[in-house]
Amino acid sequence: MLDWKTPTPEDIPVMHEIVMQTGTMSSDACVSAIYLLRDKYNIRIAIQDGFLFLWFRENSIPGRNGVTFPLGKKDTSAAMQTLIKDRTDRKLPVQMIFLTEDQVDYLRENKFASDFETHEENWDYLHKAENLSNLGGKNSKKRNKVSRFIREFPDWRIAFTASENGSSVLKDILYVEDEWLSGQEVKTEALLDERELIHEAVLHWDDLSLKGGVIYVSDLPVAMTIASEISPGIFDILYEKSFGNYAQMGGFSAINNLFADYLLTSHHARWINREDDAGIPGLRRAKMDYHPDILLKKYETLIKFT
Template sequence: MICHSQQSATYDSAPMVGNSTDDLQTEPNILKPGKFDLGTRSLILDFLGHYPPCSCEYSFVNLFCWQNLYRYSWFFYKNTLVIHDDRSQSLFMPIGEDLEPKELFALSQKAVSLGLSGSIGLVPESYVEIWPDLDRYFAVASDRDAADYVYMTDDLIELKGNKLHKKKNLVSQFKRAYPDYVVVPMTAKDCKSVMQFERRLLAGMTSVPSSLVEESDAIEMAFSHWDDLGLSGLMLLVKDKIAAFAVFSPLSSDTWDVHFEKADISFKGAAQMINHETAKFLKGTAQFINREQDLGIPGLRQAKLSYAPHALIEPYFLMPTKLDLRSH
């Protein structure tokens, strides 16, 4: 699995923006940040191509589709790309060559001077291990709720072993109950009907959590820009009726990210079936499938763990300590 590890990067420099690296701002411009419009897509993908992330948070699809909720923005700092999450008032770990802890702390303090928390999230374990003096500048804490669940594509297809036996049974039950099912690739023309399906699922709930309403808005954003975002997807149909769908896109050269997945629970086994079919569809294209985070939601955590992830990639969260940089 290819993940962002700046220290081991084989590239000579950060991605070029414009005609030269002079176009990169040398000081953070948090007050006049860039937005995640479609014109930004090639810029983000260029950075991520050089520094592949493990976290789904860096996916341009997620940044674009969730930006209204989290009020995401970006800016350059010392040839790195920094993403700001205005909802939590924190920064993502910069994308690019490693900033030393002192440099990272200077960035954090600039954010503090502008009324932000100065906290930095999505810090990979490799960075914490490389810089043992990090705790001189930050309080370092693991962030389990932001851990990404990564599965081997073949494991989700084969469903071998005792841990996945129930999943395999549910897939078999679905096939027996609905022998006329079909799985078809999603295209932009299908987005309207799939969005109607998503809304019906919400309308059928007695109580709708705000998180699902927010997710529905993000789905609508994705569907409104399907081709521009380079999305792929599958629909599971029973007698021309949608039973489930999944939406996904590449995160790195060997990993695809499943952004959205929904199933009608009245079709027993539909949720397991769409998961299984997505893996079959991606075989030969993706060695790994990132099924994103559980956000600390107990039911979601249990569901993701029940698929026996190949890796649980847990990032770190940095909170700045009070320090006089002049003494260092």
């Protein structure tokens, strides 16, 4: 059977090495997210024969209870057999989740499964990095919001965690998060948990190879973002915050645009994954307002045996 365990910081380098080889664009394969969300989604990992196996054990959210497609570049058929044997030995169903369309095709072609379901709240919003940087065409309204922010706050500047003042920028990421949270009328358990995750991300920043930036107005931190590279040139936006009047005047649009430009020019970003909408109508509208280039659909299936 596979040796399942909760991911630790020591597992991150080998996990990252495996996932980087796959070229996946899925946020569910983002190593930083896997580590940070390990308790929220009760995630277990197993590493064997050059493959990363993921087991999500979250029963309360549709499509988040099961195992994912084996991540690796070697013998996929052997990895699938290993996964199936693990499930059957444990007397558990082979419930597969977060399947991308190419993985669905593989399972169909190799007679593993034929029936698949999808939950729209788990689809990823993917953008070409150059489109989020340029904000042309359909996104011109977003460009206007960025321009409004710059006009309203002419003494703005942006700093990145990779700069000489990186440690100060990290502290300011936490400042923005705390200010954003203090402005929320109802501080739900989910919001408090997210605050803890952001603090943990900063604590393990180098281990997780995170990228981040903060916008300042008169040296006051007013917007921040945190991202992680999923695979070469594919970046996952993990967190993005602005608060108060700065948010109302376009802070979210500004950090989105300026950071996309930074990833494009400094880190050779090709695609930016802005993750799913969790089925929240307002969040879905906000994400669709950016006219994603790809909606990365996710599927699930139960592998049956006759």
